[in-house]
Amino acid sequence: MSRKCVVIVGGGPAGLYVAWRLAESGHKVELVERREFLGGLCASPERGGNAYGYGFHGLHAADPAFVAQFHELMGKRWRESEPRARVRIRTRFHDCPVGGWEFMCSMNPLVAAVCGAGLAGARFARPFRRGAPANAEQALIRRYGRPLYRAVFRDDTSRFWGVHPSRLSATLVQGCMPPLEAAGCCEKATGRPGRRARPVKGRLPATGLAKLYCAPGGMGEICEAMARRVREAGGRIHTGTRVTRVRLEFGSVRAVVVQPAAGGVEVPCDLLVWTGPLGELAEGMHPGAPPQVVGAARALKFRALISVALLVRKEQVFDSVLTYCHGRSFYRVAEPKHCGVDVTPPGCTALLADVSCAPDETSWEKPWSIARRVAADLEADGSIRADEIREIYTFRARHAYPVYTLGFEQRCETVQAYLDPIPNLLRVGRQATFSFMSASAAMQSAWAAVSTWLQGRCQAGKVSGVGW
Numbered sequence: 525m526s527r528k529c530v531v532i533v534g535g536g537p538a539g540l541y542v543a544w545r546l547a548e549s550g551h552k553v554e555l556v557e558r559r560e561f562l563g564g565l566c567a568s569p570e571r572g573g574n575a576y577g578y579g580f581h582g583l584h585a586a587d588p589a590f591v592a593q594f595h596e597l598m599g600k601r602w603r604e605s606e607p608r609a610r611v612r613i614r615t616r617f618h619d620c621p622v623g624g625w626e627f628m629c630s631m632n633p634l635v636a637a638v639c640g641a642g643l644a645g646a647r648f649a650r651p652f653r654r655g656a657p658a659n660a661e662q663a664l665i666r667r668y669g670r671p672l673y674r675a676v677f678r679d680d681t682s683r684f685w686g687v688h689p690s691r692l693s694a695t696l697v698q699g700c701m702p703p704l705e706a707a708g709c710c711e712k713a714t715g716r717p718g719r720r721a722r723p724v725k726g727r728l729p730a731t732g733l734a735k736l737y738c739a740p741g742g743m744g745e746i747c748e749a750m751a752r753r754v755r756e757a758g759g760r761i762h763t764g765t766r767v768t769r770v771r772l773e774f775g776s777v778r779a780v781v782v783q784p785a786a787g788g789v790e791v792p793c794d795l796l797v798w799t800g801p802l803g804e805l806a807e808g809m810h811p812g813a814p815p816q817v818v819g820a821a822r823a824l825k826f827r828a829l830i831s832v833a834l835l836v837r838k839e840q841v842f843d844s845v846l847t848y849c850h851g852r853s854f855y856r857v858a859e860p861k862h863c864g865v866d867v868t869p870p871g872c873t874a875l876l877a878d879v880s881c882a883p884d885e886t887s888w889e890k891p892w893s894i895a896r897r898v899a900a901d902l903e904a905d906g907s908i909r910a911d912e913i914r915e916i917y918t919f920r921a922r923h924a925y926p927v928y929t930l931g932f933e934q935r936c937e938t939v940q941a942y943l944d945p946i947p948n949l950l951r952v953g954r955q956a957t958f959s960f961m962s963a964s965a966a967m968q969s970a971w972a973a974v975s976t977w978l979q980g981r982c983q984a985g986k987v988s989g990v991g992w
């Protein structure tokens with residue numbers, strides 16, 4: 525196989541993994557990351573000697589050969605743990621997914637009876653329904669009945685996505701969105717009261733996967749280790765730079781323009797691997813993409829994430845790595861110590877509470893107001909006391925969750941129809957496929973696309989693969 529010159533846009537797990545594999549196979553690799561640090565959403569920014577992050581991240585994969593690569597990469601810094609998750613309903617904690625009896629007991633008996641009847645009705649009506657649900661609201665009602673929708677899903681979904689479920693696509697419900705994970709629990713719970721629900725295979729909270737992997741410095745340490753291997757193999761990594769233009773010639777990518785540099789530096793490439801947002805890619809094409817493509821790509825919006833990190837003077841706050849919460853300022857809180865992430869000084873633990881928001885909301889500009897609310901909620905729940913909080917930080921990620929608004933499928937198709945015929949452009953990873961894939965899925969699917977391309981079987985990146 526001849527040596528190819530590959531430009532990779534984005535230093536998240538997908539970009540780094542592809543860069544690592546390519547560099548070790550002898551290809552010329554130029555990785556461009558816009559931020560000053562690597563890891564993308566899986567980065568572990570350090571504050572006061574501790575590794576925090578954009579929500580908690582651990583590696584989980586079913587493929588033993590894939591996991592073994594990382595074990596070899598990390599050596600003694602490799603940590604394995606049980607991926608335990610809990611749901612807090614009112615004042616009680618339940619293993620995830622929640623068992624039927626526990627769930628029913630946690631509800632007001634009258635509400636539980638009405639929700640149970642609604643769910644039974646929805647199930648009964650299912651075979652008689654015609655046509656697909658028009659939006660997420662209809663899909664939720666069809667699946668769980670109106671009372672349960674009103675009691676649980678309407679407000680939680682609206683709060684998480686910032687729009688009413690009637691303005692979201694039904695694909696969101698059919699896929700496996702993390703905030704709707706509780707839906708599976710409720711269905712099992714209300715459907716089989718008195719019995720313990722079986723784990724939902726392949727999903728982190730309910731995991732079904734045997735292990736969660738991490739490093740003492742968080743998932744960011746694993747990303748840094750990949751970057752080290754890229755450099756050792758001769759690949760080049762540029763941080764604090766970004767690709768602003770993709771120059772096409774005869775329908776193929778000829779070069780990319782990388783900034784900052786006066787006017788940008790043009791880097792020729794045989795293959796461009798794009799892991800950034802689709803909107804930026806469509807806008808950066810030269811000659812320009814048709815206006816309807818740019819418009820469709822721009823309309824594919826992401827929900828942002830504010831992660832509030834607290835260093836708490838306490839050995840341990842929760843007994844699981846993830847705790848999902850209902851009706852709080854945050855939708856889940858993680859305690860990374862349970863996955864082998866180091867915390868200093870001794871006797872302290874770190875918490876990471878995740879809050880979704882829009883980049884145009886005041887909370888995005890003033891994350892401290894969110895931090896105060898998170899701390900107040902944790903105190904009100906009795907999880908921590910104010911005098912136990914030693915340090916508090918906030919971390920923001922603009923492209924955390926693709927928002928499946930009504931009509932996003934057609935917009936994806938419009939963008940796909942324009943980009944896919946470009947033979948040496950691969951869109952991989954979470955942002956460029958507008959999907960909810962995990963880090964391991966992002967890495968594995970990215971490498972599968974690149975290796976297929978190298979073998980001469982060109983395969984354009986697929987837009988919109990739903991699923992965790």
Ligand SMILES: Cc1cc2nc3c(=O)[nH]c(=O)nc-3n(C[C@H](O)[C@H](O)[C@H](O)COP(=O)(O)OP(=O)(O)OC[C@H]3O[C@@H](n4cnc5c(N)ncnc54)[C@H](O)[C@@H]3O)c2cc1C
Binds near residue numbers: 539580728955960
């Ligand atoms: C709260 C939360 C928790 C999660 N927890 C887990 C978990 O525990 N386990 C798991 O496996 N997955 C988890 N995920 C999913 C995981 O974060 C993603 O699957 C993974 O980060 C995807 O990697 P990526 O490389 O595709 O994208 P990203 O991590 O988003 O990286 C993309 C990179 O591209 C850069 N970039 C974008 N545009 C440009 C440009 N024009 N020029 C240069 N650089 C650019 C960005 O700065 C970024 O660094 C979680 C996600 C969230 C939101």
